[in-house]
Amino acid sequence: MDGTKTRQRRPEEVGLPYTLNPGRLPAASEDGPRSVPESQRVTTKPLRTELSRETALAIGFQVTVPFMFAGLGLSGAGILLDYFQLRFQGKKLRGFSCELTRSSHGVFPETAFTIICQIMVPLLLSGLGMMTAGLVMSTIQHWPAFVEIKDLLTLVPPLVGLKGNLEMTLASRLSTAANTGQIDDPQEQHRIISSNLALIQVQATVVGLLAAMAALLLGAVSRGELDFATVKLLCASSVSTAFLAAFALGVLMVCIVIGARKLGVNPDNIATPIAASLGDLITLSILAFVSNFFYKHKDNQFLAPLVCIGFMALTPVWVLIAKQNPPIMKILKFGWFPIILAMVISSFGGLILNKTISKEQYKGMAIFTPIICGVGGNLVAIQTSRISTYLHMWSTPGVLPLWMKKIWPNPCSTFCTSEINSMSARVLIFLVIPGHLIFFYVIYLVEGRSVPNSKIFVAFYLLAGLIQVTVLLYLAEVMARLMWHQALDPDNHCIPYLTGLGDLLGTGLLALCFLISWLLQSEAELDRISGSASGPS
Secondary structure (H helix, E strand, C coil), X not given: CECCECCCCCHHHHCXXXXXXXXXXXXXXXXXXXXXXXXXXXXXXXXXXXXHCCCHHHHHHHHHHHHHHHHHHHHHHHHHHHHHHHHHCCCCCCCXXXXXXCECCECCCCCHHHHXXXXXXXXXXXXXHHHHHHHHHHHHCCCHHHHHCCHHHHHHHHHHCHHHHHHHHHHHHHHHHHHCCCCCCHHHHHHHHHHHHHHHHHHHHHHHHHHHHHHHHHHHHHHCCCCHHHHHHHHHHHHHHHHHHHHHHHHHHHHHHHXXXXXXXXXXXXXXXXXXXXXXXXXXXXXXXXXXXXXXXXXXXXXXXXXXXXXXXXXXXXXXXXXXXXXXXXHHHHCHHHHHHHHHHHHHHHHHHHHHCCCHHHCCHHHHHHHHHHHHHHHHHHHHHHHHHHHHHHCCCCCCCHHHCCCCCCHHHHHCCCCHHHHXXXXXXXXXXXXXHHHHHHHHHHHHHHCCCCHHHHHHHHHHHHHHHHHHHHHHHHXXXXXXXXXCCHHHHCHHHHHHHHHHHHHHHHHHHHHHHHHHHHHHHHHHHHHHHCCCC
């Protein structure tokens, strides 16, 4: 190398001979290297000469053929990618198979029409379940056990609310696991399902006992007395109902999520409505029969305590099963606060129901309570589950996507933008009034004059349902962002709060509807009577 110029050095310049003897190397002499015989010399051409012979045309010919083959391969890859893109709208996989990818429109390409079609049928089915639960509630309020032990009515919202605290949360977790491909492997599927079922059995047993304690405490504060026989019956009824309902609904949720996954339907849209539909009916039916059984055997001093102890003794077994899944074990250790607080919130709704259900101006309260609470909890659970899946697909816990950085978003951005979660919120609000009208009409056909049918009541009832769902959907957006920002899973920490608030809002607004309707009708009746009395005699 000379200065900045570089050149290829020839063999002789580095002390190498032009030729080598293939048989043996020439021996060295004392005077220096021996000369190579003429017969063994092979003249070589310098490398610079060969390189200089490559022309642009030669390079073009040499590159064109591989380039054409590469182009064919890229075209094939583009066609294959377009095939998967048309099916899944995918961009970049995060360890999933090509069967499910994330997209700007959610896990599956979804339009407002698609969301309505997937939600409408489960919502109507859930409405039938809630209407049936309302009719059951209207019937069992006159049973001797519920007439004599009023605290059983206080138990209804928190126990029915367990479907939001446990079953809907389970459905949301399993839906997220299905949408992210975690349950595609059979071994992983078994581990996730068994640990989740064990988790809700532990939660149901503990929360059932705490719900009984809360009902007893609220009853003792309002009445100023506490009966030990009532304590035993209430605790046994609550724990038994929570345990049996959680097991039945948990198995049902597993079947629904796996079936939806195989059919290519988004489980977020159908699992929570079905949990709501059967949750109310199953829980109320179990509570009615279990409490009636313990009421008939209330003279047996040991039956109720033994039942409570038996269910509590199974708790270590469920804990051992849950230990095989570390994320579930984390929920078991640190996930108690949401469900306990939600249970307390629902208990206040139960207190409102307890104080109003037997009064004449609130006639029909027992029928409509499961419906308005169920519809609100149902729709907000769908939205929360969808937001949770969206965050799992687009971000990591603790880091919000750039377009969701604001913890307290503008309500207009929650309901009025083209973003997928805003679109689903509009769809859910759109379903409120038609759904309630259908449910109201069916109840009126079944019950007739035992339910209020004035236009004033219907208008206030629809307004109450609309206010309840709008508030809950906005809070779902806020709480999902807040929990995700705190690296908490919205599936586990948002749905319990929101369904508890839904129970309290629904029961309170419903009682207000009955009260306003009764006051307006009473005023109109007084005006009519006074007008008749002041008329010409």
